[in-house]
Amino acid sequence: MTSNHDLFVRACARLPGGVNSPVRAFRAVGGEPFFTRRADGPYLWDVEGNRYIDYVGSWGPMIVGHNHPHVREAVERAVKDGLSFGTPCEAEVTMAETIARLVPSVEMVRMVNSGTEATMSAIRLARGATGRSRIVKFEGCYHGHGDAFLVKAGSGALTLGTPTSPGVPAALADLTLTLPYNDFEAATRLLDEVGGDVAGLIVEPVAGNMNCIPPREGYLQHLRALCTQHGALLIFDEVMTGFRVALGGAQAHYGVTPDLTTFGKIIGGGMPVGAYGGRRDLMQQIAPAGPIYQAGTLSGNPVAMAAGLAMLELVQAPGFHDELARRTRLLCDGLQAWADGAGVPFTTTRVGAMFGLFFTAEKIETYAQATACDVPMFNRFFNAMLERGVFLAPSAFEAGFLSSAHTEDVIAATLDAAREAFAEAKA
């Protein structure tokens, strides 16, 4: 039998760090990653046959659990007709219509292949449409690995302690301004100063890459008003929150309408998909309707569209998001109770089926607070949970995700493990 360790040794010889995406490598939490052989429902099984309750969910897409038959069968049907056409196909049109129906601010959409492509393309559109060069982002928010965003970026970059990446030209980074998330005053000041040069302000409407930090009450409305006042486009990066925190995403949950929205993860049903969309007058400026160039050999791929459409059918079931939110609350409340019982300073955040675990007694609302939490304690907790068959995101700065396959029994099993893990982490 192949072991996780043997595979990691082989992987490290040929893949940088042994992985194809940094946070998978477990560097933040210590140890080596396990290699998944198969996944089903709320579980992953590694190559050694160990089973894990999975709260990573492929980093967000698997909101109906792994290997859901409705999604898998849609993919199987699509595959029989061919893998890629290079011409338009009906599934792309249905996908665009579905997104526009579920997220009304998205009047037109362009499909791409990842969240990174979506955000890179959205800021090109913002720059092209406004004729301005600067963009504004928030410290601790992650928008993929496009050069313009690797300026004090969070998530993987934060975990690895490289707030800016070599290879990003300083001249380009100069055009990205960074604000503290959830700070009303700082946003007002910055836009009062340079608002006339800002093409777009991009934000995760619920921050999910500095752990999980919901917006303060009125914060997204404040950003909306500032952008309108200064003629900058408001871009919601809903790659993580889209179809997760509510059927209509964070913009529906908080009642704020952005000019442009980016998507990924859930809309691909587990296949490599992203999308950006928004106001018709803006989207009509994208080639070939307009002059702003953006293209993709595999964009709108028929198999990926089939997976995404099947996933979007499932999340439209009546009460789907309410039930997920209820179970997420059960999980968070249960974890809080065991942490309190063990005398561990601990707090949780959650919006819909997205949650954050923080080793601190403070209510968390800012990036500075998130980074001040007890990271070594989180790492001990992570490893204690993993030993007990529960896989949390392998970094103190990532959000957790629940799926509809996480039944009350699965949550109860998680809490059993957590009871011991808190005690172990404290020791």
Ligand code: PLP
């Ligand atoms: N935007 C957000 C909010 C994300 O969480 C991510 C990835 O985690 C991205 C963009 C980048 O998406 P991808 O990894 O598909 O390129």
